[in-house]
Amino acid sequence: MNKTIKHTNLITTILVLTILCFFSACGIKKSMVSPQSSIENEPKIIFLNYNIKKTSNGNKRIQFINKVIADGKLKNTKPNEEGVQGDLVCLQLDKKSNILQRNIVKNPLIKNIEFLDESKSFQRKEIDLDSTQFTIRLQLKPNTKHISIIDFSTFENQGKPLVKTQIH
Numbered sequence: 001m002n003k004t005i006k007h008t009n010l011i012t013t014i015l016v017l018t019i020l021c022f023f024s025a026c027g028i029k030k031s032m033v034s035p036q037s038s039i040e041n042e043p044k045i046i047f048l049n050y051n052i053k054k055t056s057n058g059n060k061r062i063q064f065i066n067k068v069i070a071d072g073k074l075k076n077t078k079p080n081e082e083g084v085q086g087d088l089v090c091l092q093l094d095k096k097s098n099i100l101q102r103n104i105v106k107n108p109l110i111k112n113i114e115f116l117d118e119s120k121s122f123q124r125k126e127i128d129l130d131s132t133q134f135t136i137r138l139q140l141k142p143n144t145k146h147i148s149i150i151d152f153s154t155f156e157n158q159g160k161p162l163v164k165t166q167i168h
Contacts, residue, residue, distance in 0.1 A: 043073040044140040048147060048165060052108050053131035060109070062149055062163040065133065069167075074139045083152040086110065088162070090136055092144040100141040104152070108134035140167070 049065040083089065086107035092100040111127045138147075145168060148161040 041142075042071050045070050045072045045074060046138050046140040046147075046167070048136045048138070049133065050136070050149070050163065051131065051133055054109060060151060060162055064163055064165050067165065067167070069140065074137070083155075085153055087152040089150045089152050089155040090138070091148045091150065092138065092141050093146040093148055094143045095145045097146070100144055101138070103136075103138065105134075105136055105149070108132055144168075 047068040047070070049067070051063045051065060053061050053063075055061055081104050083104040084107075086109070088105040088107070090103045090105050094100055109129045109132060111129060111132075112124060113127060114122050114124050117123050136147075136149075145166065147165045147167060149163050149165075150159055150161050154160070
């Protein structure tokens with residue numbers, strides 16, 4: 001009878017150890033996946049707000065106001081358009097200043113408005129502003145460290161940025 005009790009105790013002990021090993025193995029696998037890695041891989045949208053002003057010599061001066069980073073993905077982003085004189089080039093740069101993405105920002109100092117004239121027909125008018133605020137909305141690349149804005153006319157000659165905004 002003593003052998004039967006020892007045998008039952010041995011089987012019970014082995015069973016308990018097996019169950020504990022099973023549960024601890026499952027727990028280890030779950031803890032190895034870091035919740036932070038899934039958060040970092042979520043797509044982000046960045047909203048950058050700036051003031052832009054024409055200087056007396058006709059150049060532009062841009063001043064950073066603020067930024068907002070939100071989770072999300074932009075719908076149907078347009079392919080990069082070709083810029084014209086007066087437009088801005090917005091660059092997402094990594095820590096070594098390599099270009100991750102290039103976007104054209106239409107000249108924020110030129111506003112096109114539509115209005116009804118006396119004959120109730122729509123008219124279009126272009127207004128040339130001296131200063132204004134504008135917002136840039138971008139799909140933020142994971143490695144972006146800076147956003148640089150350059151005047152389109154000086155971009156090809158690797159001109160000096162009008163403003164460089166640190167992201168992280």
